[in-house]
Amino acid sequence: MTQAEGTFNRLANPTRFMGLASTILPWLTCLTALLLLTGLYLAFFVAPEDYQQGHTVKIMFIHVPFAWLAMMGYSVITIASIGSLIWRHPMADVAAKTAAPIGACFTLLALVTGSLWGKPMWGTYWVWDARLTSVLLLFFLYLGLMALWQAIEEPSRAGRAAAILAIVGSVNIPIIKFSVDWWNTLHQPASVAKLDGPSIHSSILTPLLIMAAAFTCLFFVMHLMAMRTEVLRRRVQALQLTHVDAAGVTQGARA
Amino acid sequence: MKAFTSLVARDLRLAWREGGAISTALGFYLVVVAILPLGLGPDLNLLARIAPGILWVALLLAALLSVDRIFHNDHEDGTLEIIALGPLPLELVAAAKATAHWISIGIPLTLAAPILALLLNLPANAFWVLVLTMATGTPAISFLGALGAALTLGLGRGGLLLALLILPLYAPVLIFGVAAMNAVITGPSPFLSSYLILCAITLATIVLAPIASAAALRLNLN
Amino acid sequence: MKLALKDLKCVRGGRTVFEGLSLNVRDGTGVELTGPNGSGKSSLLRMLAGFIPAAAGHIHLEGGDNDVSLGEQCHYVGHLNGVKRALSVQENLAFWTEYLGGGEIESALSAFDLENLSHIPAGLLSAGQARRLGLARLALVHRPVWLLDEPSVSLDKGSRKFLSTAIASHIKAGGIVIAATHAPLGVKFAQSLKLGTGGRS
Numbered sequence: 001m002t003q004a005e006g007t008f009n010r011l012a013n014p015t016r017f018m019g020l021a022s023t024i025l026p027w028l029t030c031l032t033a034l035l036l037l038t039g040l041y042l043a044f045f046v047a048p049e050d051y052q053q054g055h056t057v058k059i060m061f062i063h064v065p066f067a068w069l070a071m072m073g074y075s076v077i078t079i080a081s082i083g084s085l086i087w088r089h090p091m092a093d094v095a096a097k098t099a100a101p102i103g104a105c106f107t108l109l110a111l112v113t114g115s116l117w118g119k120p121m122w123g124t125y126w127v128w129d130a131r132l133t134s135v136l137l138l139f140f141l142y143l144g145l146m147a148l149w150q151a152i153e154e155p156s157r158a159g160r161a162a163a164i165l166a167i168v169g170s171v172n173i174p175i176i177k178f179s180v181d182w183w184n185t186l187h188q189p190a191s192v193a194k195l196d197g198p199s200i201h202s203s204i205l206t207p208l209l210i211m212a213a214a215f216t217c218l219f220f221v222m223h224l225m226a227m228r229t230e231v232l233r234r235r236v237q238a239l240q241l242t243h244v245d246a247a248g249v250t251q252g253a254r255a
Numbered sequence: 256m257k258a259f260t261s262l263v264a265r266d267l268r269l270a271w272r273e274g275g276a277i278s279t280a281l282g283f284y285l286v287v288v289a290i291l292p293l294g295l296g297p298d299l300n301l302l303a304r305i306a307p308g309i310l311w312v313a314l315l316l317a318a319l320l321s322v323d324r325i326f327h328n329d330h331e332d333g334t335l336e337i338i339a340l341g342p343l344p345l346e347l348v349a350a351a352k353a354t355a356h357w358i359s360i361g362i363p364l365t366l367a368a369p370i371l372a373l374l375l376n377l378p379a380n381a382f383w384v385l386v387l388t389m390a391t392g393t394p395a396i397s398f399l400g401a402l403g404a405a406l407t408l409g410l411g412r413g414g415l416l417l418a419l420l421i422l423p424l425y426a427p428v429l430i431f432g433v434a435a436m437n438a439v440i441t442g443p444s445p446f447l448s449s450y451l452i453l454c455a456i457t458l459a460t461i462v463l464a465p466i467a468s469a470a471a472l473r474l475n476l477n
Numbered sequence: 478m479k480l481a482l483k484d485l486k487c488v489r490g491g492r493t494v495f496e497g498l499s500l501n502v503r504d505g506t507g508v509e510l511t512g513p514n515g516s517g518k519s520s521l522l523r524m525l526a527g528f529i530p531a532a533a534g535h536i537h538l539e540g541g542d543n544d545v546s547l548g549e550q551c552h553y554v555g556h557l558n559g560v561k562r563a564l565s566v567q568e569n570l571a572f573w574t575e576y577l578g579g580g581e582i583e584s585a586l587s588a589f590d591l592e593n594l595s596h597i598p599a600g601l602l603s604a605g606q607a608r609r610l611g612l613a614r615l616a617l618v619h620r621p622v623w624l625l626d627e628p629s630v631s632l633d634k635g636s637r638k639f640l641s642t643a644i645a646s647h648i649k650a651g652g653i654v655i656a657a658t659h660a661p662l663g664v665k666f667a668q669s670l671k672l673g674t675g676g677r678s
Contacts, residue, residue, distance in 0.1 A: 085470075140423040147419055151410045154490055160474050161406050165420060168402065168467050172424050175456065179427040182452075183434065241492050261575035265561075272563040333557025337614070340526060340548045341577050476528040 014231050017091055021224050028221050035214035042207035059117040061208055065215035066110035067131075070138060073103020073219065077145070078170040081163035091227075093159035094234075096166065097149055098226035102219060104142035110135055130184035134177045141169045155234065258343045259351050266355030269328075276321045280360050281367055284317035288371045299376040306375035307385070307436035311429055313371075314364050314389065315396065319421065321360050322400025323407065323414045325352050330408050330475065339476055349468035350461070353394075353401035361393030384439045384446070388453060392432045395457040398464040399424050405471035427456050478504040478540035478621060480525075480653050485534035487520045494520050495672060496533070504540075504621070506667035507644065507654035516673025518657035519555075522624045525655065526553040541621065551622040556630070558611030562600030566591055566610055569599055570617055579618030588616035589639050604631040615643055623647060625656040637663065 043061040076099045083092030114132055115125040126132070145162055152158035270276060291309050292302055302309075329335040329352075338348055368389055369382050377385065403421035407413035435449040479501060486496035494517035502508055510518045523529045525536060527548035538547050561569055570582045586592045589609040594602065599610060608631050615623060623644070629637050641663035644654050648664070656662060 137423045137426055140419070144416075144420040144423065147416055148406065151407070151412070151416055156491075157474055157477065161471060164467050164470050164474075165406055168424070168464075171463065172427075175427050176423070179430040179452075182449075183430040238491055241490075245492060258576050258578070261572060265564075265572045265576075268568075269561060269563055331557075332561070333555055333559040333611075334561065336526075336528065336553060336555060336557070337559045337573070338576070339528070340551060340553055342545075342549060343576075477530075 014091060014094075014235075018228060018231060021228050025221065025224055028217060028224070032214060032217040032221050035210055035217060039207055039211035039214045043211060047204050047207050048201075056117060056120045059113055060204075061211045062215075063110060063113040063117055064208060065212040066106050066113060067135065068212055069215055069219050070103060070107035070110050070135060072216065073099055073106055074138065074141070074166075074170065074173070076223070077103065077166045081166040084159055085163045085167070093156070093163075094227050094230045095223070096163060097159065098230050099223055100142060100145045100149065100162075102222050102226065104139065104146060106215075106219070107135060107139045107142055111139060128184070130181045133184070134180045137176050137180070138173065141173070145169070258341055259347055262338070262343065262348065262351040263355045263358070266352060267359055270355065270359035276324060277359060277363055280317045280321050281363060283320055284313055284364055284367055285371065287313040287316055288374060292375070303376040303378060306372060306377040307381070307433045307440070309375060310368055310372060310377075310385065311389075311392075311432050311436075314368065314393075315422070315425055315429060317364055318360060318393070318396045318400060319418055320414075322356065322397070322421070323404050323417045325356050325401045325404040326408050326472070326475075327404065327413075335472070336476060339472070345469035345472050346465045349401055349405065349465040349472060350398075353398045353465070353468075356401065357394050357397035361397050362390075365389040365393055378440050381436055381440045384436050388432045388435045388450065391450070391453055391457055392428045395428050395460040396425065398460045398468075402464045402468045402471065405468040405475070408471070408475045428453065431456065478538065478651070478653070480622060480655075481535075481537045481539060482525075483535045483537075485521070485524065485536070486532040487517055487524060487529065488532040489517075489520060489529075493532075498534070500668075500670060502653050502655065502668070504651045504653055505648055507648050507656065507664065509662075509666040509669045510655065510657040510672060511659075511669065512672035518672055519626050521672070522553065522555075522626050522655065522657060525622075525624055526551050538622065547622070550620055551624050552615050552618070552620045553624045553626075554612060554615070554628050555626045558607050559614075560599045560602075560607050560610050563598065565596050565598050566602070567595040569610060570613060573614055573617055577614075577618045582617065585613045585617035588643055589613045590636070605633055605636055608632055609636055609639065612640060612643070615647070621652050623652060623654045623656075625654065625658075627658060628656060629658065629660055629662060 039061070043058060047058075047061070049055060049057060077096050080092045080096035080099065083089050084096055111132070114135070118127060118129075118132075119125050145166055148162050148165055149158050152161055288309060291313075295301065295305075326335060329338065339345060341348075343351070365386060368385055372382060372385055399421055400417075403417040404413075406420060407417045410416060431449050431453040434444070435446055435453055438444050438446040438449055482498060482500040482502075484496075485498040487494040487498075494515075498521070500508065510521065512518055520529060524531055525547065527546060536547060538550060541547070541550050561572070564572070566586070567582065570585055573579060574582060583592075586595055589612055591606070591609060591613060594606060599607060602610065612628060625644075628640055632640060644656070644662065644664045648654055654664075654666075656666070
């Protein structure tokens, strides 16, 4: 066994993972809080207001990280799904399952903040803008994954089915994105104000990057906590199963 | 090859004997297309303008009604297990079943579309594109539907779940099917570019979806 | 030919059903699987057919066709008959002949006493008749290994005779039969494996 494989297998071991998670979590939580406070301070008190959009430009500082995490969440699921399908790692399964609701939440938040931002900018809460539409479809993919997890009772089967769906989804995401862009250019006459101009001033870019880092850390904090909960939940279930088996044996002995 | 064709032939014979799926899908297609003008108003100009979209969306919904049956019956009566022990790899089993679904549901829906298009006052020059794009797009619908059916096999409320899983994946087919039709009706974008992308999507789906379907079927035999 | 099972382990839904199961079955012999419900009889048969992956251990058919999987050299008869209700008895068998690449429909019909029913839609058959139609696949297509899961369910005494004749003649012709059963099948099996007691007896 190579060194890399050894590390990989140790990480895949739930007990090792639980130890690692409880070491990392406090540090990561502190880092998240620190980044979040710095980012919010810079965003609200340092970053200049946009000469056109005024206060509303501040939504960008949370909207852009949310949109980034919507995509990153799905990437995490895809990578974990490949791990669970090919190497059948129990932790990959847990990682894929727990990332879905968190990713879905960030996707929903990206949609909500996007539409709140859209109201002052576009005069309406929703436009069928290419980006909004593809994020909406991404949200549906998340919902499908979660529904499939919920519908299949046996965790290992649900995990594999969801992994297949997640990989199919990740193959489809670029195609969906491409077709929505195509569809949008056919229908959208003139494009509305665009954020990504030729350059973003560093007074805006710095807080934006810090906020993105903060929310990324937040994602992993929540993901690690959710994974820990899921491992515990499965242990409880396994314990209950052994109780059922033990009861079956004593009953069998009596009969 | 003989096993593949015998499986397709058996599915077609069963679809013909049992009959229900085809007529339900056609009836549903008709009802959806007929009820939309009641919501949108009888303005023929408006209807003609949005006819491609209506016909395509209704086709997707009508096809979706029947895709969850693709593996269901064989799973329920134990035939799937025996088929799995046959000479055909599960990838080709999935492809055969999806092909049979396309022939028994996709083609009738495609052929019914021009008749329904009359109700919506679709411009006369668009009828051939309607049939062409639908004949090209419906295989993708059947093959993706088979994937959804394999994933939700044996689950209660499988049909509703399947719709949630599969409809987002249908978006590219819908977009390019309608785009190709609009290109002919209103322009200005060229017909061929949308149509060729639709062809590419269908071909890629035919190749890739059975692989995922087979993985899901293996899980269900487990 | 020899079917060799070595140190098989089966895990279902998070619990170990059996482990360390080893068994050798020579051609021309049969194994009778017994044991209480949930002891893993069906799981073992499904594992041999290739539906369930083994959590540990190996299955190998020595002297079998190495080009195809073990599953393709097996007949698997489960709790369901795999009968299409909309097709006639004859058409059901005709499909299996074409799909599995098989032999004569007439002899399969007579082996399970279905000649008089050949043009009846399978949906009209009684439970016992439908079971016989499901079993007729055994006589229709030659495969060396038979995996039978409660094959005599819903068969009456008279029909059971056809099943035991088929099993006996398959064993005599050098085949392998592994059958899980509660009721005796009327065939003498060379080995008997009792599951649910640590895996062997």
